[in-house]
Amino acid sequence: METEGGSSGSPSSGSSAKSSGSSGSSSSGSAAPARTRKPGTWRRLPRVPRAPTHAIKERGEMGIWFITPEELQRQARERANELEKMDDSGCDTEEARIAFQEFKKRHVRLYRSIAEGWPEHIVVNRNPELSDTEEEYLTxxxxxxxxxxxxxxxxxxxxxxxxxxxxxxxxxxxxxxxxxxxxxxxxxxxxxxxxxxxxxxxxxxxxxxxxxxxxxxxxxxxxxxxxxxxxxxxxxxxxxxxxxxxxxxxxxxxxxxxxxxxxxxxxxxxxxxxxxxxxxxxxxxxxxxxxxxxxxxxxxxxx
Structure with a gap:
């Protein structure tokens, strides 16, 4: 019993040792040493755009107002129609009349381009530059x-x-x-x-x-x-x-x-x-x- 137990235990340990030795020799002899992976250089996840709700919330905190493309197109269409109906009857001078016509032409074109385009990424800045009227003493x-x-x-x-x-x-x-x-x-x-x-x-x-x-x-x-x-x-x-x-x-x-x-x-x-x-x-x-x-x-x- 002892002979069978010893003989049965020794071959297995020997074969295990040989196996270990052969694998070690083969890895050192034929295969290149394994590279040490640095954090962040493997299994890189693709960049995914954040949900629109997050973008809208952050824009609101920054003082920028975001509206849907459909609402922006509707507002632009209404403003273009209002401008086209306006005339220069309120202008007191020829210079004011010319300036109004230039303003009308430029802004009608802008509003029409927004109303007929694809303004998904357009935001409206509600923080324009502020100014004031000057105090004057006039005769x-x-x-x-x-x-x-x-x-x-x-x-x-x-x-x-x-x-x-x-x-x-x-x-x-x-x-x-x-x-x-x-x-x-x-x-x-x-x-x-x-x-x-x-x-x-x-x-x-x-x-x-x-x-x-x-x-x-x-x-x-x-x-x-x-x-x-x-x-x-x-x-x-x-x-x-x-x-x-x-x-x-x-x-x-x-x-x-x-x-x-x-x-x-x-x-x-x-x-x-x-x-x-x-x-x-x-x-x-x-x-x-x-x-x-x-x-x-x-x-x-x-x-």
Whole structure:
């Protein structure tokens, strides 16, 4: 039993040793030594784009607004249609008319290309560069010089607004009454609630004065729709008239995104007018009612 157990155990260990020795000799003699794998150099996983929901979330945190291609195409189509319907009747000068036509042509082409293309990767930056209107001290002659080459389309309406405002101003004065010099510029616009306002700049000369000094005025008027149906009744009501050549005045913010540092009530900026262009000068915003919505979206031109 011992002989069989010993003989049975020894051959197996011997063969095991031979086998081990032969494999070792063959690996050292014929096969190249195995390379040591460094972390990250093997089984590299392919790069897979992250889910769109993650991209949208990160873009939102960075202040970039992402919208679906279908919604972007719809908005671009609507804006192109709105621009194509607009005309240059609100331009006071030939330069402004040319600039408007160039702007219209360029942006209609841009909106049409977005509406008819494949804008899956287009994002809209909602953080435009901010600026502000400058404080100015202007005389009546300064403003008249700026509008010396104008050819306003709504000249009759502009003069009518100026005459209404000056008549209202004279009615509040017992002396130092004025007569109209030049009607310079005006803007009619509607608020989101539907109320229509008009802002006007004009100059006027004192009556019965030995040293008449021409003054620069700002006026705000409001449309009373109910009075439009009545004959011989003026539908425009004068809300405010003041001289602005002796105080700082500011152009409208309609063409810019204003940098607002003071506390606001919601989106209402009561320091500036966001409905008028920069050439129409205003006193500080708490002197008038319309045009304070800083989002600019509620404002569109009213004839």
């Amino acid at each position: 009546a002659e300064d403003m008249e010089a700026r509008f010396s080459h104008r050819n306003p389309t709504h000249g009759a309406q502009l003069k009518h607004f100026a005459c209404l405002a000056l008549a209202h101003y004279n009615a509040t004065k017992t002396e130092h009454k004025f007569e109209l010099g030049e009607a310079l510029t005006s803007n009619c616009f509607s608020e989101a609630c539907g109320t229509t306002y008009a802002h006007v700049n004009f100059t006027a000369i004192p009556q019965k004065s030995n040293h008449p000094t021409k003054r620069l005025f700002f006026a705000e008027l409001m449309l009373i729709p109910e009075l439009q149906m009545e004959e011989d009744t003026e539908p425009m009501r004068v809300l405010h008239v003041s001289t602005i050549d002796d105080v700082p005045c500011y152009g409208g913010c309609h063409e810019i995104c204003r940098k607002i540092t003071h506390r606001m009530r919601g989106v209402m900026d009561y320091e500036r007018c966001h409905a008028c262009h920069g050439n129409l000068k205003h006193p500080k915003g708490d002197m008038f009612i319309g045009g304070h919505n800083s989002t600019r979206m509620p404002y569109y031109s009213a004839p």
